[in-house]
Amino acid sequence: MYNMDKLYEAVVASGPVCVGLDTAVDYIPPTERRRWGDDQAVLAYNQALIDATADVAACFKVQIAYYEERGLTGLDTYAKTLRAIRKRGSLVIADIKRGDIADTARRYAKAHFEGIFEADFVTLSPYMGMDSIEPWLSYADSNGKGAFVLMRTSNQGMRDFEYQELKAGGRLYDVVGDRLSALTPRRLGKYGYGAFGVVVGCTEGEEAAAIREKRRNLFFLIPGYGAQGGAAEDAALLLRNGNGGVVNASRSILKAWSINGKAPEDADNRYAAEAARKAVIDMRDAIQAAVQATITTGGAH
Amino acid sequence: MYNMDKLYEAVVASGPVCVGLDTAVDYIPPTERRRWGDDQAVLAYNQALIDATADVAACFKVQIAYYEERGLTGLDTYAKTLRAIRKRGSLVIADIKRGDIADTARRYAKAHFEGIFEADFVTLSPYMGMDSIEPWLSYADSNGKGAFVLMRTSNQGMRDFEYQELKAGGRLYDVVGDRLSALTPRRLGKYGYGAFGVVVGCTEGEEAAAIREKRRNLFFLIPGYGAQGGAAEDAALLLRNGNGGVVNASRSILKAWSINGKAPEDADNRYAAEAARKAVIDMRDAIQAAVQATITTGGAH
Numbered sequence: 001m002y003n004m005d006k007l008y009e010a011v012v013a014s015g016p017v018c019v020g021l022d023t024a025v026d027y028i029p030p031t032e033r034r035r036w037g038d039d040q041a042v043l044a045y046n047q048a049l050i051d052a053t054a055d056v057a058a059c060f061k062v063q064i065a066y067y068e069e070r071g072l073t074g075l076d077t078y079a080k081t082l083r084a085i086r087k088r089g090s091l092v093i094a095d096i097k098r099g100d101i102a103d104t105a106r107r108y109a110k111a112h113f114e115g116i117f118e119a120d121f122v123t124l125s126p127y128m129g130m131d132s133i134e135p136w137l138s139y140a141d142s143n144g145k146g147a148f149v150l151m152r153t154s155n156q157g158m159r160d161f162e163y164q165e166l167k168a169g170g171r172l173y174d175v176v177g178d179r180l181s182a183l184t185p186r187r188l189g190k191y192g193y194g195a196f197g198v199v200v201g202c203t204e205g206e207e208a209a210a211i212r213e214k215r216r217n218l219f220f221l222i223p224g225y226g227a228q229g230g231a232a233e234d235a236a237l238l239l240r241n242g243n244g245g246v247v248n249a250s251r252s253i254l255k256a257w258s259i260n261g262k263a264p265e266d267a268d269n270r271y272a273a274e275a276a277r278k279a280v281i282d283m284r285d286a287i288q289a290a291v292q293a294t295i296t297t298g299g300a301h
Numbered sequence: 302m303y304n305m306d307k308l309y310e311a312v313v314a315s316g317p318v319c320v321g322l323d324t325a326v327d328y329i330p331p332t333e334r335r336r337w338g339d340d341q342a343v344l345a346y347n348q349a350l351i352d353a354t355a356d357v358a359a360c361f362k363v364q365i366a367y368y369e370e371r372g373l374t375g376l377d378t379y380a381k382t383l384r385a386i387r388k389r390g391s392l393v394i395a396d397i398k399r400g401d402i403a404d405t406a407r408r409y410a411k412a413h414f415e416g417i418f419e420a421d422f423v424t425l426s427p428y429m430g431m432d433s434i435e436p437w438l439s440y441a442d443s444n445g446k447g448a449f450v451l452m453r454t455s456n457q458g459m460r461d462f463e464y465q466e467l468k469a470g471g472r473l474y475d476v477v478g479d480r481l482s483a484l485t486p487r488r489l490g491k492y493g494y495g496a497f498g499v500v501v502g503c504t505e506g507e508e509a510a511a512i513r514e515k516r517r518n519l520f521f522l523i524p525g526y527g528a529q530g531g532a533a534e535d536a537a538l539l540l541r542n543g544n545g546g547v548v549n550a551s552r553s554i555l556k557a558w559s560i561n562g563k564a565p566e567d568a569d570n571r572y573a574a575e576a577a578r579k580a581v582i583d584m585r586d587a588i589q590a591a592v593q594a595t596i597t598t599g600g601a602h
Contacts, residue, residue, distance in 0.1 A: 022405070065401060065408040071417045072373055072380070079373070099426050100366060100398055101456045104323070107366040116372045125400050127428040127451055129458020150428055155402045157430020160480060164473060167466040172473060175465060 003120045003146040004197065004219050005189040007091055010058040011243045015284035016235075018093065018221070019053050019276075020250030021046050021081060022063040027254045029267045039073045045269055046081045049254070050088055052273035053280045058246045059091040061221075062119075079116040091120045093221065097150065099125035105135035113139040121146040123199060123221070126176050133183075133196070140187055140195035146219075147196045151176045152211065154201025154224035177215055184217045193219040193244065200238055200245075202230025208237040212244075220245030225283070226252035232283075236290035247287060253279045304421045304447040305498065305520050306490040308392055311359040312544045316585035317536075319394065319522070320354050320577075321551030322347050322382060323364040328555045330568045340374045346570055347382045350555070351389055353574035354581045359547045360392040362522075363420075380417040392421045394522065398451065400426035406436035414440040422447040424500060424522070427477050434484075434497070441488055441496035447520075448497045452477045453512065455502025455525035478516055485518045494520040494545065501539055501546075503531025509538040513545075521546030526584070527553035533584075537591035548588060554580045 025038045028045045036044050050060065062085075067078035085092040094117065098108045112122050113136075124133055124147050139145035152162055152173040162173045177198060184194030197219035200211055212220075222238050224230040226249040235247045256279035257263050257272035264271070326339045329346045337345050351361065363386075368379035386393040395418065399409045413423050414437075425434055425448050440446035453463055453474040463474045478499060485495030498520035501512055513521075523539050525531040527550040536548045557580035558564050558573035565572070 024408075063401075063405055065399075065405045065412065068412040068418075069408040069416075071412075072377060075376060076373060097401055097426075098366075098398070099400070099428070100364075101454075101458065104364055104366045107325075107370040111366065111369040111372075115370075117369075125398075125426050125428050126462060127400070127426050128454050128456060129461035129463065131456055131458035153402075153429055155429060155432055157402065157432035160430035161427060161473060161476065162430065164465075164476060165468040167468050172462065172465060175462065179461060 002140065002144045002187070002189045002195045003091060004193050004195050005191060007059060007121075007146070007219065007246065008189070008191040008193065008243060010091060011246065014056055014058055016239060016242060016245060016247050016287055017057045017280050017284045018059050018061050018246040018248040019049065019057045019253055019280060020061045020063065020095075020248045021049065021254070022066045022250040023254060024066055027251070029257065029263070029269065029272055031266055032269050039070065039077060043077045043080055045272070047084050048269040048273040049276050050084055050090070052277040053253070054088050054090045056277065056280050056284060057090075059093060060085045061093040061095050061248050061250075063095040063250070082117065082119055086118075086120070093121040093123065093148065094119035095123050097123050097125045099128055099132045101128055101131050102135070105132055109136045109139055113143065113145050121148060123147070124149045126150060130179055137183070137187070137196070144195070148199045148221040149176065149180055149196065151180070151198035152200050152203070154203050154230065158201070177211075177218070180218060181215060188217070191243075193217055197221060199223065202234045202238070202247075205234065205237055208234055212238050212240065216240070222247045225249045232286035232290040233293075235287050236294050239287075239291060241295065242288055242291040247283070249279075249283060252283075303441065303445045303488070303490045303496045304392060305494050305496050306492060308360060308422075308447070308520065308547065309490070309492040309494065309544060311392060312547065315357055315359055317540060317543060317546060317548050317588055318358045318581050318585045319360050319362050319547040319549040320350065320358045320554055320581060321362045321364065321396075321549045322350065322555070323367045323551040324555060325367055328552070330558065330564070330570065330573055332567055333570050340371065340378060344378050344381055346573070348385050349570040349574040350577050351385055351391070353578040354554070355389050355391045357578065357581050357585060358391075360394060361386045362394040362396050362549050362551075364396040364551070383418065383420055387419075387421070394422040394424065394449065395420035396424050398424050398426045400429055400433045402429055402433050403436070406433055410437045410440055414444065414446050422449060424448070425450045427451060427480075431480055438484070438488070438497070445496070449500045449522040450477065450481055450497065452481070452499035453501050453504070455504050455531065459502070478512075478519070481519060482516060489518070492544075494518055498522060500524065503535045503539070503548075506535065506538055509535055513539050513541065517541070523548045526550045533587035533591040534594075536588050537595050540588075540592060542596065543589055543592040548584070550580075550584060553584075
């Protein structure tokens with residue numbers, strides 16, 4: 001069974017929210033930082049949020065940069081965070097955006113699909129071509145591992161290269177989508193999605209609906225919600241009947257406890273975890289309501 | 302002073318070879334692996350090769366995947382390898398191919414331009430756009446740090462995306478080159494090259510000469526030599542009078558001691574280091590002879 005099938009089932013059970021643990025130390029209540037020291041505080045904070053949100057979220061995503069900047073100690077916390085999520089029975093996406101070829105790609109795959117950094121999914125960058133993606137596929141075959149390849153992101157710089165119009169028609173990101181779609185038939189999961197999916201940022205309505213319609217067999221990792229400006233209606237258009245994708249939010253969940261600067265001075269991890277849980281539930285409900293509205297009004301889904 | 306200026310001067314002093322320390326344990330003489338154990342053996346091997354080649358090479362490149370696959374111990378060896386190179390007074394390129402935006406890019410930049418993983422240069426992947434490159438530039442301004450952004454690589458998959466023809470003319474990699482060239486005037490070093498350069502793989506003659514001619518203000522990191530099929534003549538075409546780029550080789554240097562399986566059974570690091578030094582000198586001389594031939598025959602350089 002592919003991890004992508006498990007992710008589909010997790011969305012059925014708990015909704016489409018992906019909790020992003022991009023845990024900067026200044027997102028953590030000061031009382032906890034004083035108590036634990038910064039390095040331990042990150043792990044304790046992550047553990048509190050994992051426990052508080054696992055049953056209302058589809059999965060977690062851990063952005064390795066936030067750990068790498070703290071050197072070996074940070075990477076130890078990264079490894080322990082992955083382990084805590086998997087021990088809890090939840091799925092985790094390692095947001096590492098690797099993209100390198102041949103033997104190097106095989107070494108990266110071993111690093112992130114085995115050993116202390118083992119994750120259920122990774123994110124990959126396609127610039128160098130399909131020989132930077134293919135070496136990871138052997139882990140889909142042997143262990144059900146999955147990946148999300150950058151396709152059409154929602155940052156401003158997206159227009160620089162991803163959005164370039166091609167002589168042969170379409171945009172660069174369309175060709176990335178084509179190549180990923182072409183991988184799918186040989187590794188098709190039981191819910192109609194391939195073992196490997198793509199990253200598609202929250203974007204305006206029409207283009208989102210077109211992308212969703214064109215890529216029916218690719219599961220989407222959808223960043224750009226909340227702090228990055230995406231709305232529930234945009235996310236709903238990238239789903240298919242509320243599944244076929246997970247919608248990531250990081251800061252709006254991690255910092256929910258201190259929004260508007262209204263937190264009490266003695267706010268602790270328990271307080272922050274409750275706020276995070278509420279933020280996840282609100283986000284889930286908003287997306288599911290938008291999905292219902294789309295279906296009711298006779299949208300494409 | 303930009304690190305790119307120091308690199309130019311290193312090429313003047315020692316030639317254009319970049320020694321790639323993609324040190325897999327099975328590249329190391331068995332006698333040393335038995336002596337040190339695998340983790341220590343990698344560091345001891347790297348140290349031996351650094352000492353043996355620093356004066357005949359322009360710089361070193363360390364591919365992090367080969368260390369990441371060994372978890373925290375491997376990353377500790379990675380950090381110590383960077384330190385050993387810099388302590389020796391040589392320049393080091395961290396081959397990490399990062400590409401992520403905004404706050405994430407800033408965290409990555411901190412991780413690789415400060416602290417235990419501090420390098421002189423990094424490699425970056427441009428897929429997400431210029432907002433994945435720009436956050437790194439503040440370190441060029443404050444510390445002279447440099448980067449090489451993937452432009453036109455030499456792997457087979459290069460044709461999938463980098464080589465796509467655009468509606469507006471040119472190929473995708475041309476637009477990447479244009480955007481990087483446009484960064485240069487504000488950060489122009491004293492030898493006419495910008496603080497940030499590009500990765501251009503060894504490729505066939507005509508295209509190489511055209512790329513070199515078009516990107517006169519960009520310093521090149523040139524992989525694909527030796528084990529990957531590139532020849533001295535191809536590399537020479539990507540240089541300007543023998544400078545303006547460094548040519549990387551990894552396996553052909555790291556495994557020089559065992560080429561053709563002719564190594565004595567008791568080969569040790571000293572034996573391997575001598576073979577590596579000879580491989581670097583041979584490569585340097587071959588490229589410099591090819592550069593001379595190009596100049597003599599009235600080539601563009």
